[in-house]
Amino acid sequence: MSEYEKVLLTKARKGDANAFEMLIMEHERKAYNIAYRFLKNPEDAEDITQEAFLRAFRNIKKFKGQSSFSTWLYRIINNTCIDFVRSKQNKNVDSIDKTIRYEGEELELQIPSDENDPVETVETIEISELMKSMLDQLPDDQKMALVLRDIQGFSYQEIVDITGVGMGTVKSRINRGRIALKELIEQKGELFSDYIVK
Amino acid sequence: MNCNKFEIQVCDYLDGELKEKDKIRFENHLESCHLCKLYFQKMQNTVNMLQTVRQIDLPPSFHDRLKKSLMECTTEKKETNIIQLTKDEKVKRPVAKKVFQTVATFAACVLIVVGVVTGGQHFLRTKSENSAEQNLFAMDMDSSSMKMVEGLRGGEQPAATTQETVATTQTLNETTTKGMLMQMAGSYRSYQQAEYKINLITDDKQETMGKVQTIAETYQAKFDTQEDKKLVEDSFVLKLYLPVNQYDSFSQALLTLKKEGLISGYIESELTVIDYGFEVEQIKNSIKDYTDQIASIKEKQFEKHWQKR
Numbered sequence: 209m210s211e212y213e214k215v216l217l218t219k220a221r222k223g224d225a226n227a228f229e230m231l232i233m234e235h236e237r238k239a240y241n242i243a244y245r246f247l248k249n250p251e252d253a254e255d256i257t258q259e260a261f262l263r264a265f266r267n268i269k270k271f272k273g274q275s276s277f278s279t280w281l282y283r284i285i286n287n288t289c290i291d292f293v294r295s296k297q298n299k300n301v302d303s304i305d306k307t308i309r310y311e312g313e314e315l316e317l318q319i320p321s322d323e324n325d326p327v328e329t330v331e332t333i334e335i336s337e338l339m340k341s342m343l344d345q346l347p348d349d350q351k352m353a354l355v356l357r358d359i360q361g362f363s364y365q366e367i368v369d370i371t372g373v374g375m376g377t378v379k380s381r382i383n384r385g386r387i388a389l390k391e392l393i394e395q396k397g398e399l400f401s402d403y404i405v406k
Numbered sequence: 407m408n409c410n411k412f413e414i415q416v417c418d419y420l421d422g423e424l425k426e427k428d429k430i431r432f433e434n435h436l437e438s439c440h441l442c443k444l445y446f447q448k449m450q451n452t453v454n455m456l457q458t459v460r461q462i463d464l465p466p467s468f469h470d471r472l473k474k475s476l477m478e479c480t481t482e483k484k485e486t487n488i489i490q491l492t493k494d495e496k497v498k499r500p501v502a503k504k505v506f507q508t509v510a511t512f513a514a515c516v517l518i519v520v521g522v523v524t525g526g527q528h529f530l531r532t533k534s535e536n537s538a539e540q541n542l543f544a545m546d547m548d549s550s551s552m553k554m555v556e557g558l559r560g561g562e563q564p565a566a567t568t569q570e571t572v573a574t575t576q577t578l579n580e581t582t583t584k585g586m587l588m589q590m591a592g593s594y595r596s597y598q599q600a601e602y603k604i605n606l607i608t609d610d611k612q613e614t615m616g617k618v619q620t621i622a623e624t625y626q627a628k629f630d631t632q633e634d635k636k637l638v639e640d641s642f643v644l645k646l647y648l649p650v651n652q653y654d655s656f657s658q659a660l661l662t663l664k665k666e667g668l669i670s671g672y673i674e675s676e677l678t679v680i681d682y683g684f685e686v687e688q689i690k691n692s693i694k695d696y697t698d699q700i701a702s703i704k705e706k707q708f709e710k711h712w713q714k715r
Binding site (some may be wrong): 383 | 414416417418421423448449451452453455456457458459460461462463464465468469471472473475476477479480657658
């Protein structure tokens with residue numbers, strides 16, 4: 209943690225909302241994307257991200273610096289998402305398929321190169337939506353592991369810290385999640401005709 | 407390496423988690439086993455597709471909503487403090503925070519250290535030049551009456567005899583007392599006044615100070631130029647008085663300035679708000695009591711006078 213962050217943290221611990229806001233600024237988008245990929249719609253993702261940040265602000269005195277601040281923050285995001293899903297599971301379950309918007313025959317699915325394409329293609333958006341719908345079919349623990357590892361790019365150790373489970377469990381979740389996702393992709397092979405190895 | 411072990415290690419390989427020796431074995435098997443190669447490619451495709459999932463932007467209202475929630479959260483804390491203050495009948499006045507430094511990562515770095523809330527003391531020794539609210543307390547209070555008020559502020563009863571009390575109270579101009587009572591009946595908010603210390607570290611002192619001063623003055627702040635002194639190289643302190651109800655707007659304006667890249671650093675908005683309404687109410691009640699006592703004493707003296715005659 210930089211000196212700058214330390215000072216901000218000190219202020220935030222004393223209830224300084226502006227300092228806290230600056231402290232989380234660089235994590236906001238990533239946090240929102242974790243919630244968005246884990247949950248089913250952007251409205252829930254926004255609510256949960258907001259809720260998680262407020263939780264963090266209220267409990268910032270409990271942050272002892274044993275992990276990095278960002279890891280602590282993402283752990284709250286993770287827990288808030290899981291709490292939300294659990295509470296919602298007791299109420300109703302949305303249909304997974306209704307969120308799929310696909311116009312298969314018109315698409316030419318391609319793996320984007322490493323270079324950043326300034327114009328986001330329709331194909332990329334469609335793949336994102338399809339992948340999201342497939343992720344939603346995975347168990348929550350596997351889904352979160354894949355969101356953190358493959359979409360957000362966290363290391364194994366960071367995922368251990370964020371989710372609070374052991375390294376073996378993290379690896380297992382990632383492995384099982386990827387296998388399950390691979391099978392889902394194969395089932396929807398016609399949607400990924402240019403993607404799938406035959 | 408057999409096919410089962412290969413499958414187990416696919417994820418570790420894709421994530422770069424395999425040791426060099428295992429990696430070589432893995433790659434050897436990959437080249438020699440057609441089925442495993444196919445399995446590997448499918449897994450690799452799956453990961454690639456996950457990695458193409460786009461990052462979406464925050465909703466446009468996200469920051470405003472978060473800021474509002476955080477401010478409400480802060481307000482809740484302030485209100486809690488006020489309640490505690492009333493119960494304990496004590497006013498906590500933290501010692502001024504030490505000025506600290508930070509490395510400027512941009513052209514300038516602004517550190518705002520919100521100092522002690524001295525509104526209570528301030529209203530007693532106000533120079534009646536900052537705001538209309540302050541003028542409420544700048545009326546003709548001599549040292550005796552101020553001493554009385556000071557005693558009340560400390561939660562203590564004035565250790566004065568009745569005669570002394572009468573003498574003290576009589577020093578309050580009758581008109582002034584009425585005026586004070588009327589004005590005290592107004593909003594308590596107006597009595598919240600805070601003193602802020604702004605610590606600036608910048609490589610362009612004049613420009614940065616000018617910007618902060620401009621913003622502060624927009625929000626009815628007054629600077630105490632005596633406090634503008636250089637601490638170390640590129641670092642100095644500004645002291646200002648700001649109505650508490652302007653603080654949020656003021657700090658927000660500075661934050662906006664930072665976001666625009668005109669200054670950088672952070673803003674500390676630690677603000678211990680003390681509700682002087684409680685004290686004012688206490689003072690008001692006490693003055694009423696003293697007024698009643700004066701009336702009672704005068705009445706008794708009048709009766710004694712007539713009895714003697």
